[in-house]
Amino acid sequence: MSSLRFTKMQGLGNDFVVVDGVRQQVALDAATLRRLGDRHFGVGFDQLLLVETSSTPGIDFRYRIFNADGSEVEQCGNGARCFARFVVDQGLTDKTEIAVETARGVIYPRLEAGGDVTVDMGAPRFIPADIPFVAEADAVVHQLDVGGETVGITVVSMGNPHAVQVVSDVNNGAVERFGAAIENHPRFPARVNAGFMQVLARDEIALRVHERGAGETLACGTGACAAVVAGIRRGLLDATVRVHTRGGGLSISWAGEGRPVLMTGPAVTVFDGVITL
Numbered sequence: 001m002s003s004l005r006f007t008k009m010q011g012l013g014n015d016f017v018v019v020d021g022v023r024q025q026v027a028l029d030a031a032t033l034r035r036l037g038d039r040h041f042g043v044g045f046d047q048l049l050l051v052e053t054s055s056t057p058g059i060d061f062r063y064r065i066f067n068a069d070g071s072e073v074e075q076c077g078n079g080a081r082c083f084a085r086f087v088v089d090q091g092l093t094d095k096t097e098i099a100v101e102t103a104r105g106v107i108y109p110r111l112e113a114g115g116d117v118t119v120d121m122g123a124p125r126f127i128p129a130d131i132p133f134v135a136e137a138d139a140v141v142h143q144l145d146v147g148g149e150t151v152g153i154t155v156v157s158m159g160n161p162h163a164v165q166v167v168s169d170v171n172n173g174a175v176e177r178f179g180a181a182i183e184n185h186p187r188f189p190a191r192v193n194a195g196f197m198q199v200l201a202r203d204e205i206a207l208r209v210h211e212r213g214a215g216e217t218l219a220c221g222t223g224a225c226a227a228v229v230a231g232i233r234r235g236l237l238d239a240t241v242r243v244h245t246r247g248g249g250l251s252i253s254w255a256g257e258g259r260p261v262l263m264t265g266p267a268v269t270v271f272d273g274v275i276t277l
């Protein structure tokens with residue numbers, strides 16, 4: 001039996017188990033991840049974040065991201081803010097602006113004086129390599145057949161794939177009706193995060209996300225980035241948007257093609273713990 005030290009954290013209710021893989025040896029298989037993520041038999045999390053050193057010059061850390069279903073993924077927005085808070089609070093760095101690589105790209109979290117964290121999430125991508133779906137056409141809105149109904153989605157990669165649709169009301173049942181079916185749609189061989197965006201004003205949206213590998217979460221940082229990018233590409237939103245999630249608010253900015261998406265929001269430590277593996 002071995003034990004694993006961890007810190008439970010949350011960003012707008014999107015909750016994480018954060019593990020220091022710098023000062024402890026960590027090897028977690030998918031079955032163990034699923035058990036740790038179980039909210040009755042384990043600690044419970046939407047994602048587990050594994051912090052490691054990086055051998056890449058100029059990069060401070062690497063962090064790996066695992067969904068509650070055990071799948072490893074490319075990017076996590078709320079997780080990036082919690083990662084930054086974690087490495088500073090744990091004394092793993094004395095920097096407040098950090099360069100961290102993930103499975104798909106380098107991002108740059110910065111701890112703000114007031115406690116929030118701003119992250120340069122990199123530029124969104126719309127190329128087939130990231131989302132095979134767009135190989136068919138370069139349209140901003142694609143029609144997707146979901147169980148005999150047709151929905152209009154905009155696909156955006158923030159490193160991880162998102163399919164965002166505009167709804168008249170985020171509480172109109174679309175999340176429950178389409179979320180899992182879009183996540184597992186055959187047109188997305190690596191599955192996809194399904195976003196549901198209600199436009200409240202050109203600088204304000206409400207958003208719910210059925211996340212790949214976790215189900216609906218109270219907030220999804222990359223989902224908020226993808227929704228704002230989708231809304232701007234569709235001509236519905238201006239460059240800086242307040243995103244209301246069920247867990248609270250995020251500020252997202254995007255200046256257009258080729259430019260990074262900037263995300264600002266909270267990162268909260270809940271407790272430290274030790275679990276027996």
Ligand SMILES: N[C@H](CCC[C@H](N)C(=O)O)C(=O)O
Binds near residue numbers: 047160222223
């Ligand atoms: N479920 C996502 C990863 C976590 C993203 C989310 N928690 C965020 O804050 O961006 C995926 O499979 O791509």
